[in-house]
Amino acid sequence: xxxxxxxxxxxxxxxxxxxxxxxxxxxxxxxxxxxxxxxxxxxxxxxxxxxxxxxxxxxxxxxxxxxxxxxxxxxxxxxxxxxxxxxxxxxxxxxxxxxxxxxxxxxxxxxxxxxxxxxxxxxxxxxxxxxxxxxxxxxxxxxxxxxxxxxxxxxxxxxxxxxxxxxxxxxxxxxxxxxxxxxxxxxxxxxxxxxxxxxxxxxxxxxxxxxxxxxxxxxxxxxxxxxxxxxxxxxxxxxxxxxxxxxxxxxxxxxxxxxxxxxxxxxxxxxxxxxxxxxxxxxxxxxxxxxxxxxxxxxxxxxxxxxxxxxxxxxxxxxxxxxxxxxxxxxxxxxxxxxxxxxxxxxxxxxxxxxxxxxxxxxxxxxxxxxxxxxxxxxxxxxxxxxxxxxxxxxxxxxxxxxxxxxxxxxxxxxxxxxxxxxxxxxxxxxxxxxxxxxxxxxxxxxxxxxxxxxxxxxxxxxxxxxxxxxxxxxxxxxxxxxxxxxxxxxxxxxxxxxxxxxxxxxxxxxxxxxxxxxxxxxxxxxxxxxxxxxxxxxxxxxxxxxxxxxxxxxxxxxxxxxxxxxxxxxxxxxxxxxxxxxxxxxxxxxxxxxxxxxxxxxxxxxxxxxxxxxxxxxxxxxxxxxxxxxxxxxxxxxxxxxxxxxxxxxxxxxxxxxxxxxxxxxxxx
Numbered sequence: 001x002x003x004x005x006x007x008x009x010x011x012x013x014x015x016x017x018x019x020x021x022x023x024x025x026x027x028x029x030x031x032x033x034x035x036x037x038x039x040x041x042x043x044x045x046x047x048x049x050x051x052x053x054x055x056x057x058x059x060x061x062x063x064x065x066x067x068x069x070x071x072x073x074x075x076x077x078x079x080x081x082x083x084x085x086x087x088x089x090x091x092x093x094x095x096x097x098x099x100x101x102x103x104x105x106x107x108x109x110x111x112x113x114x115x116x117x118x119x120x121x122x123x124x125x126x127x128x129x130x131x132x133x134x135x136x137x138x139x140x141x142x143x144x145x146x147x148x149x150x151x152x153x154x155x156x157x158x159x160x161x162x163x164x165x166x167x168x169x170x171x172x173x174x175x176x177x178x179x180x181x182x183x184x185x186x187x188x189x190x191x192x193x194x195x196x197x198x199x200x201x202x203x204x205x206x207x208x209x210x211x212x213x214x215x216x217x218x219x220x221x222x223x224x225x226x227x228x229x230x231x232x233x234x235x236x237x238x239x240x241x242x243x244x245x246x247x248x249x250x251x252x253x254x255x256x257x258x259x260x261x262x263x264x265x266x267x268x269x270x271x272x273x274x275x276x277x278x279x280x281x282x283x284x285x286x287x288x289x290x291x292x293x294x295x296x297x298x299x300x301x302x303x304x305x306x307x308x309x310x311x312x313x314x315x316x317x318x319x320x321x322x323x324x325x326x327x328x329x330x331x332x333x334x335x336x337x338x339x340x341x342x343x344x345x346x347x348x349x350x351x352x353x354x355x356x357x358x359x360x361x362x363x364x365x366x367x368x369x370x371x372x373x374x375x376x377x378x379x380x381x382x383x384x385x386x387x388x389x390x391x392x393x394x395x396x397x398x399x400x401x402x403x404x405x406x407x408x409x410x411x412x413x414x415x416x417x418x419x420x421x422x423x424x425x426x427x428x429x430x431x432x433x434x435x436x437x438x439x440x441x442x443x444x445x446x447x448x449x450x451x452x453x454x455x456x457x458x459x460x461x462x463x464x465x466x467x468x469x470x471x472x473x474x475x476x477x478x479x480x481x482x483x484x485x486x487x488x489x490x491x492x493x494x495x496x497x498x499x500x501x502x503x504x505x506x507x508x509x510x511x512x513x514x515x516x517x518x519x520x521x522x523x524x525x526x527x528x529x530x531x532x533x534x535x536x537x538x539x540x541x542x543x544x545x546x547x548x549x550x551x552x553x554x555x556x557x558x559x560x561x562x563x564x565x566x567x568x569x570x571x572x573x574x575x576x577x578x579x580x581x582x583x584x585x586x587x588x589x590x591x592x593x594x595x596x597x598x599x600x601x602x603x604x605x606x607x608x609x610x611x612x613x614x615x616x617x618x619x620x621x622x623x624x625x626x627x628x629x630x631x632x633x634x635x636x637x638x639x640x641x642x643x644x645x646x647x648x649x650x651x652x653x654x655x656x657x658x659x660x661x662x663x664x665x666x667x668x669x670x
Contacts, residue, residue, distance in 0.1 A: 037121035039102035045212070048129045051091040056102035056121060058086060064107045072099040072203070074157055082110040095129035097156045097201045125200060125210040130155035132214040134163075134197045138187075138221055145187040145223045145254060151197040151214070152181065158202035162211065166194040177206065188253075190261040190321055193219045224324035225262050227252035228312045230332040231562075232545075237301035238612070239336040244276065247332070249288050249295040249312065254324070256567045259293040264317040266290060272308040272336070274300045302336040309333050335544065335596075342592055342654050343599065343610045343669070344622040351665040352387075352657070353413040357404040359420070361395030364402060365659035365666065367428035367438070367478070368588065368643025371407070373455055381434065381455050383407045387645065387657060388418055388436065389666055390425035392530070400424035400443045400530035405436075405457065408666050410657065419457035424448070424530060427478035427539070427643075429489060435507065437478055437489050441530055445474035445495045450502060452510040460508040469516045471500050479539035479548055486565040490519070490548055492536035497523035499536065499550065499574075503566055519563065522573050524555035538589035538644075544596055545613075549577060551586035551600055558586065558598065558611065558618075578618040582609045585636075588644035594654055597621055601641035601658055605631055608644070608656065608669065626669065629662050638662065 038057045046052060056067045066082035074096055080088060082105060102121035109117050131154045139148050153159045162176030163183045168191025175183055177200070185193070195218075198211035231248040251262045265287050268275060273284040276298040288295040302308060311331035315323055355365035367390035375381030386407040394401040405425060407418040424441035431437065434455035442448035450467040452460065459465040474495030481488045481501075488503040499520030505513050525535030534554040541548050547560040559574035577598075584604030592599055598611040598618075606629060612621035627640040643659040649670070656669040 037102055037104055037119055039121040039124045041124050041126060044126055046093060046128045048095040049092055051089055052093060052126060053087055053089045054100060054124065055087040056104065058104050065104050066107055066110050068103050070101045070103060093128045095155050097130055098126040099201060099204055100124045100126060123205050125204045127212050130212055132197055132199045132212050134195055134214050134217045136195060136217055136219040141184055145221065147185045147187060147193060147219050147221065149183040149185060149195055150181060151199065153199040156199050156201055159199045160202050162198040164196050168192055187221045187223055188257065190222045193221060195219065222322055223253045223259060224322050225251050225259050225315060226254045226324040227328040228266055228315055229330040230310060230312065232332060232334060237334060237336055239301060239305045240303050241301050243301045244298050246296050246298050249290065251290055251293045259321060261320040262290060262293045262317065263319040264290050264315065266312050267314040268297055268310060268312055270308060270310050272302050272306065274302055274308060276300050299334060304336065306336050307333055308336060342594055343608055343624050343656065346624065346654065346669050349626060349667055349669050351667050352410055353408045353415050353666055354664060355389045355391060355406060355659060355666055356664050357391055357406055357417060359417055360404060362391035362402045362404045363397065363664045364391060364393035364661050365389045365664060366392040366426050366642040368645050368657065368659050369428040369430055370645050370647065372430055373434040375455065383418065387666060388428055389659060390428055390438065392424060392426060400441055419453050422451060426476055429478040429480045431480060439475035439478040439491050441475055445530065445533065448472050448475040450475060450491060460510065464508040464511050466511050467502065467514045471516050471518060474533060476535065477537050477539040479541050481541050481548060481563040483563060483565050488563050490539060490563065492539060492550060494525060494533040494535040494537065495528065497521065497525035497535050499561060501563060501568065518570050519568050520561050520571055520574055524552050526554055537587050540589045540591055542591060549589060549598055551589050553585040553587060553603060556580055556583040556586060578611050582620040582623050587642045590644050590646050592646055592654065593648050599644060599646055599656060601644045603639040603641055606640045624669065626658055627660055627662055
């Protein structure tokens with residue numbers, strides 16, 4: 001037997017007593033054991049010079065078994081040698097960390113040095129004179145408040161670190177293990193943050209059970225208020241209507257997020273003097289109280305059409321936060337305009353062309369968009385001025401099985417195949433730079449995607465056209481939203497009631513570059529297939545309000561959402577603009593280019609509805625039946641309308657184009 005005096009295994013002078021095999025612990029490949037060994041230590045944290053007893057628990061022990069410890073210390077590996085005792089005492093331990101494994105081997109194998117046949121236990125980490133401490137400093141990182149936590153360790157060889165923390169609201173998180181001793185924790189709200197750091201030697205068993213913890217450290221952080229934004233749901237009031245509109249005031253942190261801990265006030269100034277006081281008087285300026293980062297004031301419609309400019313200034317805290325040296329004050333404009341619905345003056349409905357694809361018989365026109373990309377001087381777009389129509393069904397009328405888009409000249413009615421190879425194309429939108437974006441519902445909705453086509457209808461090479469993302473769930477609507485730094489395409493998901501934003505894209509690799517985030521959720525929806533789905537559908541961007549208006553066929557509503565770049569938050573159900581009344585399963589939506597009203601087509605009664613935003617509570621300014629076919633309220637049979645677009649004719653009159661599923665045609669109301 002290779003027995004050694006255990007009292008001398010670790011002495012003050014280790015070198016003459018220990019021997020090194022020159023192997024790492026992993027070089028001993030232990031044979032599989034029916035019941036594994038386990039190693040326990042009397043304690044795991046000691047001061048230098050103390051002794052420690054470790055016990056190897058061997059469920060299959062017999063008189064012929066011998067035991068030893070493999071010890072990693074300061075980058076070297078040592079062995080105690082095999083002995084008949086299953087508890088081994090190490091004495092006079094020097095400072096440092098020890099990663100120890102127990103081994104069991106029969107006496108005969110030990111005599112023959114058959115080390116690879118040994119059974120191995122778990123690894124046990126022992127800290128002798130080791131310490132972990134942390135220091136916290138508040139800094140600005142990429143324009144956002146952050147706690148930079150530095151972890152310091154003593155007596156731990158090649159340490160790796162982990163940090164846990166608890167925020168002011170009780171939320172907990174962790175980060176690591178990592179070799180860097182620095183952690184950057186973004187601060188999202190003011191208050192006290194509680195930090196505990198952990199360190200362990202590299203190669204130790206992962207997990208907090210084997211790590212050495214620091215003492216807790218508390219950091220009290222106060223995020224400065226740096227911005228004020230104004231958010232009206234409706235930016236147009238009917239002149240002389242005595243309508244009122246509530247406008248939200250939000251105080252934001254350096255990163256742009258709502259500062260929910262801010263309490264104070266802000267001064268609001270109105271160029272038209274239509275701010276309402278609590279007593280009902282109208283004034284030019286008003287002090288608005290801010291609580292939980294938010295405040296509200298009301299604006300009264302002016303008597304005459306005009307543009308009313310509203311601005312903020314003089315943010316003053318009364319508790320919760322300080323104010324940054326430089327604050328970005330927001331402003332907005334509200335239009336006072338006359339009413340005057342337009343569709344009531346339109347009398348003629350006539351077909352432009354059949355939307356059936358002449359090559360494969362695809363039918364059931366859904367998506368409709370005006371191709372507004374003229375091309376370049378050297379490469380003009382041959383489809384410029386055409387109306388692009390997507391066919392949702394195939395020749396056998398299977399919903400979601402359509403795969404094509406046709407281009408129709410609205411002046412001549414000539415039809416040209418534009419694109420093929422899609423999967424249930426529902427909605428279309430055109431980029432200012434030419435590509436056509438398609439919301440592909442797919443055959444089941446859950447296999448939908450967003451596809452980007454070149455201006456000529458062709459796909460980009462190497463799969464660059466297909467944007468697939470787990471956030472897509474029944475793509476059902478599509479719209480382009482301009483932005484100074486991050487223009488985006490938004491799409492609605494009919495199967496889960498969300499609105500997704502796609503941004504960061506660039507040709508030709510849209511599949512790789514495009515980032516996706518959710519900016520709306522919780523919208524009403526039902527159904528699981530292309531034939532039963534109801535939910536958020538049509539989308540239109542209004543440049544006068546910087547809002548995207550979304551129809552929802554499940555709860556007969558129109559809601560508003562905004563896009564302000566990649567930091568745009570999830571706005572939940574958005575701002576309710578109008579609900580019920582003349583809306584009956586609203587689908588497609590567009591803007592009246594003459595007066596800015598919303599034009600919506602109903603699937604529930606085949607009507608076109610004009611919704612005026614010039615009342616603080618939007619109203620129906622007109623209705624027109626586009627297809628006389630009655631709609632079965634239970635099955636939806638007879639429903640004809642989905643896509644709608646509007647333009648001003650050469651003689652200055654409004655023309656409204658719409659797709660009719662009953663006749664498979666593109667029609668115009670004028």
